[in-house]
């Protein structure tokens with residue numbers, strides 16, 4: 386998959402794509418992340434990419450033409466069609482469902498705003514979808530783009546080794562993760578739960594599922610409401626709830 390990213394901070398984006406699982410996916414040709422800087426496509430010797438807002442008010446607004454020129458350059462770099470996603474506080478909240486949709490695409494172009502935002506005429510004419518990464522105020526879209534690079538990159542076929550992908554699948558079912566433990570078995574901070582120290586893999590899988598269900602019920606009932614539970618899930622959760630209330 387090829388990701389083209391329009392950003393005034395290309396170094397930041399390239400650095401975020403060089404890390405860990407995503408970095409390896411890039412090395413293995415599973416993912417290509419290319420940053421394009423609107424400042425390189427801005428005219429005039431001041432190479433302006435922003436201007437004052439009509440109607441007054443604080444801050445600056447990103448100019449249409451440098452963005453359009455940069456978008457044209459990004460499109461021209463690869464013949465395949467590519468949806469244009471603007472990272473923006475006004476966007477739809479990012480979910481794993483959306484990430485899976487993006488990860489299945491051959492190409493995607495991400496646009497990162499800075500300042501107070503982008504001239505609305507560019508948004509209306511060139512942007513297919515606006516995405517927010519949460520209800521808090523950032524200084525620009527680059528962190529949102531880095532989040533997308535990571536979330537999409539790790540889903541590229543072959544990016545995760547078998548163990549990790551198995552874990553990822555279980556988590557993908559919309560529940561919170563179970564607790565994790567490693568050595569030592571005994572520690573001043575406590576013991577590793579006995580079930581994990583034994584070899585009964587069915588009991589371990591049940592315990593982990595019960596912990597995921599219980600923790601989701603306690604911490605994110607909104608996620609639980611959206612998850613279809615099997616009969617055995619329901620039994621495990623009810624046992625967890627009884628123990629919790631006891």
Ligand SMILES: O=C(NCc1ccc(CNCc2ncc[nH]2)cc1)c1csc2nc[nH]c(=O)c12
Nearest residue numbers: 472473474517518519521522523524525526529
């Ligand atoms: O570009 C982003 N942020 C820069 C930014 C932040 C705030 C304002 C508007 N400020 C005045 C105002 N507030 C309410 C009404 N009017 C404009 C631009 C961004 C991309 S994805 C994302 N996801 C979560 N949060 C984010 O900020 C982002």
